[in-house]
Amino acid sequence: MPEKVLLVDDEKDFLEVMAERMAARGIEVSTASSATEAIRLAEKESFDAIIVDLMMPEMDGIEALKLLKKKKPETQVILLTGHATLEKGIEAMKLGAVDFLEKPADMNQLTKKIKKAHAHKMMVVEKQIEEKMKKIMGLKGW
């Protein structure tokens, strides 16, 4: 099954070309040019990884990360930014981002990180299902 990725950036040319390159690598890509649009899409669909630009109008990447993790804790967010600082990187990781990359990113490296995020998400989801099952079994007394 192909990895499903949501790419969020206010640079439309960047979005288009990244989406085409990822698709050529067998990744199913959706795009959003704002954090608000990304959150709306993430509520409707499930993505293996969401790649978010740090600096965007309306809502920045950190705020988007907080909201995405709040709404769907299993979401795997990778922050991709033009100006990576150590402080922002630490802040993002503390908030639950799985990675923090600086633009221009290496496509092979990014693809590896997406596959890793996909595997991690599968694990998290399996754990969530296991816990739900345990809860149901406990309630029913089986």
Add this chain to the structure above:
Amino acid sequence: MNTTLQKNKDTGLLFFGKVTASVTHDVKNSLATINENAGLLTDYAAMAARGKPLDPERVNALAVRIMDQVKRADALLKNMNRFAHSVDDSLKKVDLNEILQLLAALSVRFAAMCETTLDVRASSDPVEIETSPFGLLNALFLCLEFAMAAAGRGRSIDLRPEKTATGACVHFGPLPDAVISDQDPCLAASIDARLVKNTEAGTLTLIISDR
């Protein structure tokens, strides 16, 4: 060094840092797009090597996109270079039309972050004034920051220069419902300027004296 002078230098350094960070961020965005387009070309080359025919139109579209981004990065760096040279002379004759165009270009990202658009209403004649170019840009930037915050999201701000008997001025507006405090949001004094707030008209005006 007296406190006011030190404060002006600190504010100037902060302004220089802010603008540099913003411009370099945009240059990196441009480089990232160029990088991905070049990467896509190598993807096409690899596909062609495996027997998939190259679409000349697609290749041409990528080349155009790369050229557009090079133009964008070049314009960003030209503006950054002009800005860096604003510290060369402590006193120089400048045209406010040109200074405001430069200020607007340097502030595009800040405006986008505030979801504001900037419109320089340049005068048909030069609006010349002898002043400190860097000090003037700094004062104008602080006024603009204040105006963007006061205007609120989704608004457009006009920047209009005007010649006066003793120098020149720049109007920022419209700022409807803006709460303009008594505290000057700029280093007006450092360039012999003063700030006039017209709450009724919803404008902020920086009046600059010719030195």
